[in-house]
Amino acid sequence: MERKLYNLGSMKAEYIFDEKAGHVSMVLLPSGMEDCFDKRRKILRHRDSVCPAWEAGNLCHLALRHHPQGNGAGNTLKYGYSTEALKYKNQTVEENEERICIRTVLEAEEGYEIRHEVTHYHGEKGVEIETGFVNHTGREVTLELLTSFSLDNLSPFQKDDAPYKMKLHRFRGGWSLEGKHVCDTAERLSLEESWIRAFPESERYGCLGSHPVKRWFPFGCVEDAEHHVFWAAQLACNSSWQMEFSRDGDCYSLSGGLSDSEFGGWWKNIADGEEFTAPKAYVSVSDEDLWDVCQNITEMFNRQADRQPESEQSLPLIFNEWCTTWGNPTEKMITEIGEKLEDMPFSYIVADAGWSRQPEGETDPQAGNGDWIVDERKFPNGLQVLSEELRKKSLGLGVWMEFEVTTKGAKVHGKEFDGLHLKRDGELIQTGKIRRFWDFRKEETVSYLKEKVIDFLRENKISYLKVDYNGSIGAGCDGAESPGEGLRAQMQAVLHFFEEIRKELPELVIENCASGGHRLEPSMMGVTAMSSFSDAHECQEIPYIAASLHALILPRQSQIWAVISPELSLKEVYYRLTSAMLGRFCLSGSIQDLNGQQWKAVKEAAEFYEKAKHIIKYGRSRVIRNCSDNQHHLKGEQALLREGREEELLLVYHSFDGEHKNIEGSLPVGEWEIKEQFGNISGMELENNQFKIIPQDSWESFAVLLRKKD
Numbered sequence: 148m149e150r151k152l153y154n155l156g157s158m159k160a161e162y163i164f165d166e167k168a169g170h171v172s173m174v175l176l177p178s179g180m181e182d183c184f185d186k187r188r189k190i191l192r193h194r195d196s197v198c199p200a201w202e203a204g205n206l207c208h209l210a211l212r213h214h215p216q217g218n219g220a221g222n223t224l225k226y227g228y229s230t231e232a233l234k235y236k237n238q239t240v241e242e243n244e245e246r247i248c249i250r251t252v253l254e255a256e257e258g259y260e261i262r263h264e265v266t267h268y269h270g271e272k273g274v275e276i277e278t279g280f281v282n283h284t285g286r287e288v289t290l291e292l293l294t295s296f297s298l299d300n301l302s303p304f305q306k307d308d309a310p311y312k313m314k315l316h317r318f319r320g321g322w323s324l325e326g327k328h329v330c331d332t333a334e335r336l337s338l339e340e341s342w343i344r345a346f347p348e349s350e351r352y353g354c355l356g357s358h359p360v361k362r363w364f365p366f367g368c369v370e371d372a373e374h375h376v377f378w379a380a381q382l383a384c385n386s387s388w389q390m391e392f393s394r395d396g397d398c399y400s401l402s403g404g405l406s407d408s409e410f411g412g413w414w415k416n417i418a419d420g421e422e423f424t425a426p427k428a429y430v431s432v433s434d435e436d437l438w439d440v441c442q443n444i445t446e447m448f449n450r451q452a453d454r455q456p457e458s459e460q461s462l463p464l465i466f467n468e469w470c471t472t473w474g475n476p477t478e479k480m481i482t483e484i485g486e487k488l489e490d491m492p493f494s495y496i497v498a499d500a501g502w503s504r505q506p507e508g509e510t511d512p513q514a515g516n517g518d519w520i521v522d523e524r525k526f527p528n529g530l531q532v533l534s535e536e537l538r539k540k541s542l543g544l545g546v547w548m549e550f551e552v553t554t555k556g557a558k559v560h561g562k563e564f565d566g567l568h569l570k571r572d573g574e575l576i577q578t579g580k581i582r583r584f585w586d587f588r589k590e591e592t593v594s595y596l597k598e599k600v601i602d603f604l605r606e607n608k609i610s611y612l613k614v615d616y617n618g619s620i621g622a623g624c625d626g627a628e629s630p631g632e633g634l635r636a637q638m639q640a641v642l643h644f645f646e647e648i649r650k651e652l653p654e655l656v657i658e659n660c661a662s663g664g665h666r667l668e669p670s671m672m673g674v675t676a677m678s679s680f681s682d683a684h685e686c687q688e689i690p691y692i693a694a695s696l697h698a699l700i701l702p703r704q705s706q707i708w709a710v711i712s713p714e715l716s717l718k719e720v721y722y723r724l725t726s727a728m729l730g731r732f733c734l735s736g737s738i739q740d741l742n743g744q745q746w747k748a749v750k751e752a753a754e755f756y757e758k759a760k761h762i763i764k765y766g767r768s769r770v771i772r773n774c775s776d777n778q779h780h781l782k783g784e785q786a787l788l789r790e791g792r793e794e795e796l797l798l799v800y801h802s803f804d805g806e807h808k809n810i811e812g813s814l815p816v817g818e819w820e821i822k823e824q825f826g827n828i829s830g831m832e833l834e835n836n837q838f839k840i841i842p843q844d845s846w847e848s849f850a851v852l853l854r855k856k857d
Contacts, residue, residue: 148184148203153240153249155267155274158432160249162238163204163300169234171251172204172299173265175274175378175432182303186399193343200307200395204299205230206251206263207278208402210292212414219347224292224407225393225400226347233261235679245269258284264421268450272443273431278404281422289628291414295404296428298378299395302371308340308397309333309371315350315392316368316379317436318699320360323683324778325664326463326695327656328437330370340393341464347516353389357638358665364699365668367392368437371402374654377433377440381699383669384426385398386638387411387622387631406631412623414770417698429669441698442767448701449765451673456654458610459676462703462731462760463494464753465545467613470684470710470735474501474512478533479527481544483739489540491753493734495611495656496537497545502526513617514581517553517560519599521607534608543610545656550600551616551641555581559595567592569624569637578618587640588626596644601651609655612648614675616661645674658706667700677731680705684735685712687722687846688778690801694787697768702789705730711749714738718846720745721826724752725848728799729787730763732756759852762791773808784811784842795822796853798830798841807842814838814853823852 149164159176163184176182186201208315210216210224217227232255241248246268253261260281266652268272276296282288302309313333318326333339336350354361368379380403382388387406392399404425408414417423429447433440453460466488468476478497484496501512504520521530534544553560553568560583569576569584577583585592604612623630624637648657659666659675663682672678680696683689685708693707709727711720711734727733738749766789774783782805789797796814814836826849832839833853 153247153569154178155247156270157272158274160265160274161303162230162251163203164235168203170203170205171235171253172206172297174298174300174303175430176568177376177432177434180304180376180434183306184300184303186306188307191344199343201300201398204395204398204400205233205297206253206296207261208292208294209261209280209290212289212291213257217347218345219349221409223347223349223351223391225349225391226395228550232257236260244501258282259288268447271447273429273447275447276428276430277424279422279424280417282417282419285419287416287418289414289416290423291408293404293423293425294402295382295425296430297400297402298369298430299398299400300378300400301378301399302374302376304371304374304376305397308573310339310655311371312371313399314370314372316370316377316814317352318364318366318425318695320354320362320364320665322393322662322665323681323686323688323692325360325667325681326364326699327778328695328698333399336392338392338399340394344396347393347395349391349393351389351391351410353387353406353410354378355406355622356385357386357511357616357634358661359385359388360665361619361667364402364715364728365390366442366699367401367403369399370437375434375436377437378430379440379444380428380430380668380789381444382426382428383673385642385666385668385671387413388426405635408629408631410842412629412632413635414629415632416628426670427794429776438698438769440782445569445701448669448672448704452701452704455676456656458494458654459656462764464492464756465495465497465611465706465731465733466493467497467733467735469497469499471737472501474499475525476502478528481533482536485537485540485542487738488629490540491750492757493542493753495543495545496615497547497611497682499547499613500615502546509556511581513549514554515556515717516549517557519548519550519603530607530609534610535732544608545611545613546609547613548600549615549617550596551587552582552584552618563754567608569620569632571621571624573625576620578623582618584620586626586637587644588636597647601648604652604655611656611658613658613660614664619665642670642674645671667696672700677704677706680707680730680732684708685710686779687803689723690726690729690799690848691774691778691781691785693726694770694785697729697770702730703764706733707731709752711736711738712739713737713742713745715745717744718749720748722801722846722848724748725799725801725826725850727752728756728759728763728797728850751825755823755850758823759797759850761793762789762795762797762852766791766797771810771812773810774803780804784810784840786840788812788814790815794855796851797850798838799850801848802842802845804845807845809842810840812838818856819853820856821851822854825850
């Protein structure tokens, strides 16, 4: 085996070439660590048969319908003839002041190619991988699998089949259950070595539909527990996706991309001369821990976040009235809130669902979606006048829309518009009782929504748009060669519409929401300013969910509810406000009716947030927990420590129910002192670079800013 190394900052990309078979793979290594491929055993014997213990592996895996599948059919489409036929053709490198790009071309004798591109931006700790398929066979072919990335030959530091040494880390999704960490050993997944290698084994998981974070985040991480090395990847995919952790001889393979024909009903016909590119993957390696490799990936997303509107760069505070009126916003109420917030550092007031005209007698604030006509009974002067009045108080008006669907009561929900809605097997796709989905692949749909969404926002001088999406299309739709391809094309068209909004209204701040956190994936987050972290509004699990998400999304893009109502005790008020320090501060509730102490706490929280947000924007986090994992019945406590770029730290603490233990941890080398505080910190001790929190009670909280002593 020949090998070629590229230095990529804190990593090395190592390409492994099998000249005889013509195969090539890539593995990422932490700088300073060398592989032990030369020390691996070469062959395995069983009776009279001999087989390789490991092989070079592949840069990608694919399956073409007219080729024989591998022996894993029904479990995996990897390791079939389509992949085996690929041979190394060439590799080129392009480097400039911003980045280095390594392009590798694989070619099959039949005429199809794979173009594999690894891009590393200088100063970052991860790479972007894009994989393209090109058809030069002289005929149409059907793709049934194409991986976005594949990390074969894991772990490069093991000499054999690595018993009891390999783990798979994943994060679960779920409505108001986002971000729960799950770790399984290879043995628990039944991927250990068997007595003879007859069939490929693979743990295939993912999400189906247009809620890409339904039960899993599009993430996977393989750990070599002996050498403390972690390989992680996130997929940028807003439709059905899959990841696979596979046994491959003595080694393991982590790969991912669009859901294949078996898992997601996806296949795509590629005409001669055409090409198709799989979703982008973000990949990194770390020799520290899971949190480190996760944030190596999330820090790459700062490039997209930095391109959001200039107003967004200071992480302004938001007020959303959903938990104030629960679907009944009015001009009078929003004006009163504007007066209440006038002397505070808030930038937006968002009128959530219920501002548009609904059918007569209808009480559901989400009824009538699609017509988008202002309800003149609630807003007698219209939204433009309200926007102008709020701007006098340095506040921007925001509105809620769920523009990808129509709901019962809207004119465009009627039968005459059926041709512009998605169907499956010829029948309209409907979720719940009222939702149907616009077909964004049709020019008539896009033209209508440009008028009803983009022109509407412009004419009414709207500064902020919350985009909700409260139903999933499901596994697929008509209009393409497969249900999965119909879904993929539809969701790409949706993504392009978001890009069109950004192009037409470059100063508009867009919030990405889908019943809370069902779209917390890189492609949707890349075209929006921030995302609703969850639909957890008034519950005690908010800080648990918000802290968990630091491993998966940027806190600067994670909008967290702080719902403050008059019936709350002062301790509960502080608990909820402290949760907002874990991301983007979104205030809600009946703030007009708060008493003096409660309102004083809100003001203190906003002032503290202003002093801490530079660390929320750029930093790295660690969570220390002594707590249970039932998010709705939490016991114990947690602390999140976030280190900024300027020798400052943000520490956010919450206790839960039950018996308590002290939380202790180390700070970076040096002596530290408290610069600012929010809440009662009587239980905190600080000595040199060590901190200790002695819980005083259940459901308590505080946040502190720490700085190094001169």
